[in-house]
Amino acid sequence: xxxxxxxxxxxxxxxxxxxxxxxxxxxxxxxxxxxxxxxxxxxxxxxxxxxxxxxxxxxxxxxxxxxxxxxxxxxxxxxxxxxxxxxxxxxxxxxxxxxxxxxxxxxxxxxxxxxxxxxxxxxxxxxxxxxxxxxxxxxxxxxxxxxxxxxxxxxxxxxxxxxxxxxxxxxxxxxxxxxxxxxxxxxxxxxxxxxxxxxxxxxxxxxxxxxxxxxxxxxxxxxxxxxxxxxxxxxxxxxxxxxxxxxxxxxxxxxxxxxxxxxxxxxxxxxxxxxxxxxxxxxxxxxxxxxxxxxxxxxxxxxxxxxxxxxxxxxxxxxxxxxxxxxxxxxxxxxxxxxxxxxxxxxxxxxxxxxxxxxxxxxxxxxxxxxxxxxxxxxxxxxxxxxxxxxxxxxxxxxxxxxxxxxxxxxxxxxxxxxxxxxxxxxxxxxxxxxxxxxxxxxxxxxxxxxxxxxxxxxxxxxxxxxxxxxxxxxxxxxxxxxxxxxxxxxxxxxxxxxxxxxxxxxxxxxxxxxxxxxxxxxxxxxxxxxxxxxxxxxxxxxxxxxxxxxxxxxxxxxxxxxxxx
Amino acid sequence: xxxxxxxxxxxxxxxxxxxxxxxxxxxxxxxxxxxxxxxxxxxxxxxxxxxxxxxxxxxxxxxxxxxxxxxxxxxxxxxxxxxxxxxxxxxxxxxxxxxxxxxxxxxxxxxxxxxxxxxxxxxxxxxxxxxxxxxxxxxxxxxxxxxxxxxxxxxxxxxxxxxxxxxxxxxxxxxxxxxxxxxxxxxxxxxxxxxxxxxxxxxxxxxxxxxxxxxxxxxxxxxxxxxxxxxxxxxxxxxxxxxxxxxxxxxxxxxxxxxxxxxxxxxxxxxxxxxxxxxxxxxxxxxxxxxxxxxxxxxxxxxxxxxxxxxxxxxxxxxxxxxxxxxxxxxxxxxxxxxxxxxxxxxxxxxxxxxxxxxxxxxxxxx
Numbered sequence: 001x002x003x004x005x006x007x008x009x010x011x012x013x014x015x016x017x018x019x020x021x022x023x024x025x026x027x028x029x030x031x032x033x034x035x036x037x038x039x040x041x042x043x044x045x046x047x048x049x050x051x052x053x054x055x056x057x058x059x060x061x062x063x064x065x066x067x068x069x070x071x072x073x074x075x076x077x078x079x080x081x082x083x084x085x086x087x088x089x090x091x092x093x094x095x096x097x098x099x100x101x102x103x104x105x106x107x108x109x110x111x112x113x114x115x116x117x118x119x120x121x122x123x124x125x126x127x128x129x130x131x132x133x134x135x136x137x138x139x140x141x142x143x144x145x146x147x148x149x150x151x152x153x154x155x156x157x158x159x160x161x162x163x164x165x166x167x168x169x170x171x172x173x174x175x176x177x178x179x180x181x182x183x184x185x186x187x188x189x190x191x192x193x194x195x196x197x198x199x200x201x202x203x204x205x206x207x208x209x210x211x212x213x214x215x216x217x218x219x220x221x222x223x224x225x226x227x228x229x230x231x232x233x234x235x236x237x238x239x240x241x242x243x244x245x246x247x248x249x250x251x252x253x254x255x256x257x258x259x260x261x262x263x264x265x266x267x268x269x270x271x272x273x274x275x276x277x278x279x280x281x282x283x284x285x286x287x288x289x290x291x292x293x294x295x296x297x298x299x300x301x302x303x304x305x306x307x308x309x310x311x312x313x314x315x316x317x318x319x320x321x322x323x324x325x326x327x328x329x330x331x332x333x334x335x336x337x338x339x340x341x342x343x344x345x346x347x348x349x350x351x352x353x354x355x356x357x358x359x360x361x362x363x364x365x366x367x368x369x370x371x372x373x374x375x376x377x378x379x380x381x382x383x384x385x386x387x388x389x390x391x392x393x394x395x396x397x398x399x400x401x402x403x404x405x406x407x408x409x410x411x412x413x414x415x416x417x418x419x420x421x422x423x424x425x426x427x428x429x430x431x432x433x434x435x436x437x438x439x440x441x442x443x444x445x446x447x448x449x450x451x452x453x454x455x456x457x458x459x460x461x462x463x464x465x466x467x468x469x470x471x472x473x474x475x476x477x478x479x480x481x482x483x484x485x486x487x488x489x490x491x492x493x494x495x496x497x498x499x500x501x502x503x504x505x506x507x508x509x510x511x512x513x514x515x516x517x518x519x520x521x522x523x524x525x526x527x528x529x530x531x532x533x534x535x536x537x538x539x540x541x542x543x544x545x546x547x548x549x550x551x552x553x554x555x556x557x558x559x560x561x562x563x564x565x566x
Numbered sequence: 567x568x569x570x571x572x573x574x575x576x577x578x579x580x581x582x583x584x585x586x587x588x589x590x591x592x593x594x595x596x597x598x599x600x601x602x603x604x605x606x607x608x609x610x611x612x613x614x615x616x617x618x619x620x621x622x623x624x625x626x627x628x629x630x631x632x633x634x635x636x637x638x639x640x641x642x643x644x645x646x647x648x649x650x651x652x653x654x655x656x657x658x659x660x661x662x663x664x665x666x667x668x669x670x671x672x673x674x675x676x677x678x679x680x681x682x683x684x685x686x687x688x689x690x691x692x693x694x695x696x697x698x699x700x701x702x703x704x705x706x707x708x709x710x711x712x713x714x715x716x717x718x719x720x721x722x723x724x725x726x727x728x729x730x731x732x733x734x735x736x737x738x739x740x741x742x743x744x745x746x747x748x749x750x751x752x753x754x755x756x757x758x759x760x761x762x763x764x765x766x767x768x769x770x771x772x773x774x775x776x777x778x779x780x781x782x783x784x785x786x787x788x789x790x791x792x793x794x795x796x797x798x799x800x801x802x803x804x805x806x807x808x809x810x811x812x813x814x815x816x817x818x819x820x821x822x823x824x825x826x827x828x829x830x831x832x833x834x835x836x837x838x839x840x841x842x843x844x845x846x847x848x849x850x851x852x853x854x855x856x857x858x859x860x861x862x863x864x865x866x867x868x869x870x871x872x873x874x875x876x877x878x879x880x881x882x883x884x885x886x887x888x889x890x891x892x893x894x895x896x897x898x899x900x901x902x903x904x905x906x907x908x909x910x911x912x913x914x915x916x917x918x919x920x921x922x923x924x925x926x927x928x929x930x931x932x933x
Contacts, residue, residue, distance in 0.1 A: 011645050454655075454657045454659060456655040456656070456657055456659035456732075457659045457660075457661060457662075459624075459626055459646065459653070459655070459659065460653065460655060460659040460660075460661070460717075460720075461661070461672070462625075462626075462645070462646040462647045463624060463646050463647070463649075463651060463652065463653040463721075463730075464647075464652070464672050464673035464676060464720070464721075464724060465647050465648075465673055465676045465677055465724065466647055466672075466676045467645075467647050468645075468647075470676065471647075474672075475661060478663045479662065479663060
């Protein structure tokens with residue numbers, strides 16, 4: 001029961017901002033999700049939903065999805081923990097480089113891993129066949145596990161790194177001083193304190209791996225998961241209700257796990273991140289343990305380097321491993337017409353979405369932390385939906401919702417923005433997806449930054465006579481410009497590399513780079529795949545660098561506004 | 567120099583937080599009139615509602631009921647930026663991305679003053695607070711005391727009708743705190759700006775205020791000058807919160823004319839020099855401040871009134887004063903004897919005489 005006690009009183013600017021954010025969330029994510037559920041109620045959709053209990057084939061797909069999610073989440077969490085533990089608790093040379101290499105998979109374009117793994121370790125793999133004369137089959141569960149674990153473990157690695165660094169070494173010292181040996185301290189102090197962290201990382205990786213569409217398409221073989229089945233429902237069965245049925249089967253567990261992760265695992269955390277290192281961590285010194293940790297870390301790192309080397313070399317030779325003659329043919333073909341349009345369109349649309357996603361993320365973060373008094377958690381959750389909901393689900397939801405104009409009582413209130421006949425060749429829907437998929441990252445970094453900024457700084461501005469909008473512009477935004485920049489960079493990189501929602505929205509008029517990569521991978525033209533990945537990475541690095549430069553330069557002028565006091 | 571503007575009236579302000587099920591009353595029917603130019607302190611333990619009251623005045627919180635009037639004008643519908651008030655925050659809340667000059671100029675720029683007059687006004691206030699040499703520094707390059715001064719300058723330069731202080735000295739060390747106290751008081755007197763100061767530190771309240779408002783559990787316990795609060799507290803809570811106290815249980819009390827009273831404490835007759843009428847009963851306690859108590863060797867007892875004895879249970883020697891804990895029939899007695907004579911310090915375990923002046927006592931209602 002609610003009462004009007006302490007009723008929130010919002011100023012004009014807050015009201016406008018709140019209305020805008022809710023409107024955007026409503027159109028960009030809520031409406032498509034509602035439509036998924038509505039269409040899943042159609043004949044073939046509801047048959048699938050019923051079949052999730054009765055039908056063997058459907059149950060098998062669900063089981064495949066869960067098995068893949070649990071396996072990848074377990075391995076990825078373990079990888080992430082071991083690598084982070086080694087990074088924090090073992091002294092060795094080349095730590096920094098290893099750290100950067102372990103983070104690279106986060107911005108990797110889709111297919112780069114899957115194709116490189118096939119080239120290296122597949123039936124005709126350069127290593128498996130070339131060195132060991134062994135011809136394993138990677139297509140299916142095992143290949144998926146390898147590729148997804150390597151792609152997603154950096155998320156767990158980042159989480160554990162932050163936690164292990166903020167663990168107070170005094171706790172370890174207290175354990176040691178009470179007579180426990182290092183192994184006992186690890187078992188009884190370190191690990192128990194990290195249990196919520198393990199749970200959190202596991203759940204995050206679970207969501208990522210059941211949501212992934214690119215890898216099941218390319219390396220899944222006959223191992224069908226919900227995401228790839230939903231894709232087939234649209235591109236093979238041409239049955240939108242069927243697709244909506246599979247999508248909602250995927251949506252519900254993803255949302256459920258996301259809720260657990262955010263509201264249970266994160267709140268259970270006993271580690272307070274103070275940002276102040278409280279001393280030198282106790283290092284692992286025993287030779288056995290050191291060599292064990294270092295060789296595992298080394299192995300993973302070498303694997304990542306090997307994969308990227310394959311991508312790079314593969315882009316510049318005829319057929320890597322078969323005909324290693326150096327050539328620029330792939331680039332010539334791609335830039336000679338095949339991919340020009342996609343490169344331009346993708347970059348252009350990503351550049352439009354980036355600032356919008358960044359500002360939207362900051363605005364949401366600011367409303368959640370500073371302004372909305374009741375229901376701020378709900379607003380935060382709604383803002384995060386774009387990342388919590390699997391891309392496949394969003395893509396299908398958009399295809400359902402925006403392939404026709406939105407009408408109320410015969411009056412068009414929103415034009416058709418997706419599909420071939422849509423306004424601007426469907427590019428509006430793609431930008432909308434880019435925004436809603438990448439703004440949550442900015443929202444998160446904005447929230448964590450705002451939490452560190454004393455609210456009385458903004459109150460001081462108000463007490464000096466500045467209105468809500470003025471305070472946001474003159475005080476809040478400059479103070480969170482770091483988070484804003486991070487949000488922009490993420491938005492750009494993510495928009496450039498996203499595939500699963502986009503694949504349902506591309507039209508002949510708007511082709512997107514990642515979809516071109518999928519087409520080439522499908523045809524087995526790996527040289528083109530590698531070359532496209534290189535182009536994508538270069539675009540991200542160069543334009544990301546420009547964004548960084550541009551924002552940082554502006555930041556300086558914000559830092560010293562109007563200094564006329566000399 | 568007192569301005570005629572800046573009379574603040576709080577009319578039965580109440581602030582409730584939470585739902586009806588879990589209602590927390592932060593401020594309960596607070597009414598208060600503050601005269602132009604007056605310096606009033608809201609004093610109380612944490613959670614007593616003093617900060618909430620200040621934030622309601624500033625407009626950061628909306629009262630559940632009640633009104634805030636400034637010079638007779640109701641401020642209820644005004645957001646903080648529309649209220650003519652300056653606020654100094656506990657954390658100073660300096661804009662970290664601006665220089666000292668820009669921090670102080672902020673309020674004037676928001677008011678769209680011309681560049682020249684901003685420069686003049688800012689330079690003047692920086693000068694008066696000896697901050698001119700720091701004008702181009704960033705806040706994080708300043709010491710705590712300097713940051714505090716900038717925060718004060720920033721709030722003052724816009725010439726507010728009301729200055730609000732939210733525990734501004736609590737992050738400073740003891741010496742700097744004393745110095746800033748004096749500085750704040752002298753500047754406030756000079757400008758004659760009505761000021762409201764929130765603190766839990768009794769020294770700050772005593773040394774700064776024209777009047778002190780003692781709050782407890784969302785309600786006002788007493789409003790008075792520092793002298794009244796200290797010497798004529800309204801309740802055991804006030805007496806205990808401000809300064810240290812001995813509370814002696816009164817067994818019976820009778821008036822003996824001219825505001826004097828005869829009371830019985832621990833079976834002994836004692837005298838009280840003045841009291842408030844309705845407290846003359848066995849339902850009261852006698853307040854004696856530790857520094858009002860004289861302690862001597864039991865042998866050389868004179869002909870003083872209000873004299874008793876107790877065993878020295880503990881003794882702490884501070885140099886300029888000595889603090890005794892005595893176990894007596896009247897209960898545990900704390901006595902602080904300043905400038906003690908070496909030979910007259912009563913050692914632990916010995917019986918000491920203690921006595922106090924009837925004029926330095928006060929009767930309080932028993933809770």
